[in-house]
Amino acid sequence: MAELTDIQNEDIRYEIEEYLERDEEIERNIELFARVSPGMQDLAAALIEGDNGAVDQMTRDALEKGIEATEIMDDGLIAGMGIVGIKFRENFIFVPEVLACARAMKAGMTHIEPILSASGVKPVGKVIMGTVKGDLHDIGKNLCAMMLRGSGFEVIDLGVDTSPDDFIDAVEEHGANLLGMSALLTTTMPNMAKTVEAFIDADLRDEVQIMVGGAPVTQEFADDMGADGYGKDALACVSLAKELIGAKA
Amino acid sequence: MGDKGMQKIDPLDHQQRLDRITEIFAGMVTHADEQAAYRCPYRDRFDQCTAKFRCTNQAKTAVEGAVKGAVKGAVKGAVKGAVKGAVEGELPGCEHDGRFDYRSAWESDPQSYDRAKAKIEQIHSNASRLRA
Numbered sequence: 001m002a003e004l005t006d007i008q009n010e011d012i013r014y015e016i017e018e019y020l021e022r023d024e025e026i027e028r029n030i031e032l033f034a035r036v037s038p039g040m041q042d043l044a045a046a047l048i049e050g051d052n053g054a055v056d057q058m059t060r061d062a063l064e065k066g067i068e069a070t071e072i073m074d075d076g077l078i079a080g081m082g083i084v085g086i087k088f089r090e091n092f093i094f095v096p097e098v099l100a101c102a103r104a105m106k107a108g109m110t111h112i113e114p115i116l117s118a119s120g121v122k123p124v125g126k127v128i129m130g131t132v133k134g135d136l137h138d139i140g141k142n143l144c145a146m147m148l149r150g151s152g153f154e155v156i157d158l159g160v161d162t163s164p165d166d167f168i169d170a171v172e173e174h175g176a177n178l179l180g181m182s183a184l185l186t187t188t189m190p191n192m193a194k195t196v197e198a199f200i201d202a203d204l205r206d207e208v209q210i211m212v213g214g215a216p217v218t219q220e221f222a223d224d225m226g227a228d229g230y231g232k233d234a235l236a237c238v239s240l241a242k243e244l245i246g247a248k249a
Numbered sequence: 250m251g252d253k254g255m256q257k258i259d260p261l262d263h264q265q266r267l268d269r270i271t272e273i274f275a276g277m278v279t280h281a282d283e284q285a286a287y288r289c290p291y292r293d294r295f296d297q298c299t300a301k302f303r304c305t306n307q308a309k310t311a312v313e314g315a316v317k318g319a320v321k322g323a324v325k326g327a328v329k330g331a332v333k334g335a336v337e338g339e340l341p342g343c344e345h346d347g348r349f350d351y352r353s354a355w356e357s358d359p360q361s362y363d364r365a366k367a368k369i370e371q372i373h374s375n376a377s378r379l380r381a
Contacts, residue, residue: 069256085273095281095290096299119258136302139290150270186361190368197376224369234278
């Protein structure tokens with residue numbers, strides 16, 4: 001049975017000692033990180049810190065050294081994200097920190113994706129995401145993007161205050177088959193309908209499935225706006241995205 | 250980049266990996282929803298506001314924080330706001346006491362829904378007219 005001292009990385013030891021409270025999780029993580037190489041421990045620690053620059057660099061360096069992409073994912077990125085999940089569940093960190101860690105994971109995965117692609121592992125689908133024009137709320141959209149990426153979708157996140165033209169340009173540029181729009185205000189929600197109309201005007205409406213979400217949005221509003229689907233939260237967003245592109249839910 | 254071109258990933262193994270990531274993220278999303286009942290999701294672990302928009306609970310600077318706290322009629326609030334503003338610099342502090350359901354912030358009055366519905370109808374109708 002491994003001991004905490006078998007883990008070389010000081011930050012990982014601290015994370016386990018300080019933040020993990022359940023015996024089975026402490027044991028599981030000590031066993032996991034004790035068998036993980038020091039380089040992957042460092043990568044996991046950088047991810048837990050939400051340091052996307054460090055995760056980016058360490059992932060590139062690891063691949064350069066010939067470390068397997070599977071090892072990087074399992075022992076670095078996913079192992080680190082497991083600790084993040086526990087810290088969040090226990091309220092040691094909050095949504096902004098979780099999203100920073102998710103961004104760090106994406107930074108690492110960017111270097112893994114070409115290997116996945118070469119191995120025949122294609123993205124489930126390509127999604128353009130954005131909060132509509134006039135709206136600066138992004139937490140829900142970011143959680144959706146995180147869930148979609150975790151489920152194997154390629155996500156191009158346009159951020160907040162996204163104009164219909166920006167959505168159209170992104171769909172054309174990336175050849176995306178899905179578009180996800182978010183609005184958190186009843187005053188900005190109609191801009192989803194404007195975007196749908198802009199896609200019709202650009203003769204692109206049949207090329208892309210449009211899903212909408214956000215606290216004030218309902219199925220009725222989604223229907224009114226001419227969207228193809230409505231997701232009430234990030235979990236529903238993934239199911240809907242899979243359904244719209246005909247993937248296995 | 251090294252011999253990464255030689256690496257192969259088994260699609261079935263990778264699906265199991267995606268399932269594990271999905272399991273972790275789904276737990277996070279569920280917890281985020283529960284947490285929204287008592288804490289703003291834009292508020293970080295240092296009680297700073299990470300939102301890109303203005304909120305009445307933000308205290309950007311020491312002076313602003315102090316004024317806001319004073320306006321609220323609480324000396325403790327003024328001192329807290331001043332200290333936060335001075336120490337943190339970049340991100341504004343969140344001054345809220347945390348006793349609110351964030352999700353209800355979006356539950357607007359029925360009239361705003363009616364206005365949104367009317368606006369959507371107008372957008373579609375204008376677009377159809379222009380196309381014709």
